[in-house]
Amino acid sequence: MIKKGLTSLAIFFLYLLSLLPFWFLYLIADFLYLILFYIAGYRRAVVQENLRNSFPEKTEDERKIIEKKYFHYLADLFVETIKAISMTEKQVKRRMYLLNEEVVQHYFEQNRSIVAVVGHYGNWEWGALRTSFLTNHRRIIIYKPLHDKASDELYKKVRSKFGVTLVTMKATLRKMVEYRNELSISVFASDQTPVREEAHFFTPFLNQPTAVFLGIEKIATLFNSVVIFADIRRVKRGYYQCTFVPLIEEPKQTAEYQITEAHVQYLEKVIREEPPYWLWSHRRWKFKPE
Numbered sequence: 012m013i014k015k016g017l018t019s020l021a022i023f024f025l026y027l028l029s030l031l032p033f034w035f036l037y038l039i040a041d042f043l044y045l046i047l048f049y050i051a052g053y054r055r056a057v058v059q060e061n062l063r064n065s066f067p068e069k070t071e072d073e074r075k076i077i078e079k080k081y082f083h084y085l086a087d088l089f090v091e092t093i094k095a096i097s098m099t100e101k102q103v104k105r106r107m108y109l110l111n112e113e114v115v116q117h118y119f120e121q122n123r124s125i126v127a128v129v130g131h132y133g134n135w136e137w138g139a140l141r142t143s144f145l146t147n148h149r150r151i152i153i154y155k156p157l158h159d160k161a162s163d164e165l166y167k168k169v170r171s172k173f174g175v176t177l178v179t180m181k182a183t184l185r186k187m188v189e190y191r192n193e194l195s196i197s198v199f200a201s202d203q204t205p206v207r208e209e210a211h212f213f214t215p216f217l218n219q220p221t222a223v224f225l226g227i228e229k230i231a232t233l234f235n236s237v238v239i240f241a242d243i244r245r246v247k248r249g250y251y252q253c254t255f256v257p258l259i260e261e262p263k264q265t266a267e268y269q270i271t272e273a274h275v276q277y278l279e280k281v282i283r284e285e286p287p288y289w290l291w292s293h294r295r296w297k298f299k300p301e
Contacts, residue, residue, distance in 0.1 A: 150198075210300075211225065
């Protein structure tokens with residue numbers, strides 16, 4: 012009972028915090044950056060190792076600049092994720108601008124469903140919210156449940172509040188078969204880390220052999236869904252824009268691993284162009300191929 016009460020209190024506090032104006036939340040983010048970077052040193056060793064392995068061609072000073080910018084962004088991302096709890100449709104559309112949503116409509120007019128690939132880059136949580144207003148066809152977000160049940164429930168509630176369908180990674184195939192007679196856009200993360208037992212395919216990514224899930228390729232091929240990349244870029248503090256980039260139009264005509272390598276390589280291109288806005292504190296390279 013105590014644990015449940017504390018959880019409810021924490022969620023209520025986060026909701027109240029989300030009601031604060033953006034300018035005040037970014038003041039909190041500035042303070043949070045100081046704590047994360049200078050006081051707590053939150054995963055700085057992980058970030059430094061990831062940057063060193065990913066960009067051996069850069070100088071130590073260049074990597075330090077990326078590291079500092081990353082922690083500024085991470086603090087902003089933290090308060091922006093909280094703000095998502097109470098964001099309105101108008102706020103979502105204004106702060107996550109779609110440059111070419113007609114690409115999605117074009118494939119729907121051809122009676123084609125879509126697999127949209129994103130990375131943990133920019134603000135993918137706001138991107139998930141923006142998907143809610145993209146079309147009247149079914150919108151599906153594939154997600155990996157959090158270990159903490161209370162946090163997972165909160166994330167599910169926020170992500171689905173405007174009408175998207177949430178599907179866990181393990182239930183993806185079953186649900187996609189269930190929805191196979193409907194036009195849909197399904198959003199998958201390109202850079203989730205599989206557990207060792209499921210790491211069946213490695214491909215070069217940021218200068219390192221990297222384990223990649225093959226689910227995107229399998230689903231796209233099975234249902235012949237067009238594969239596009241949702242390229243989310245940070246325009247300025249609190250504002251993002253998304254460009255839909257077609258990667259594969261005829262999945263059934265591709266070679267094995269072609270789809271997987273296409274979306275992994277595109278994400279690397281995005282990261283190399285603006286490195287600070289990827290999730291560098293994530294332990295992406297937990298293990299190497301044998």
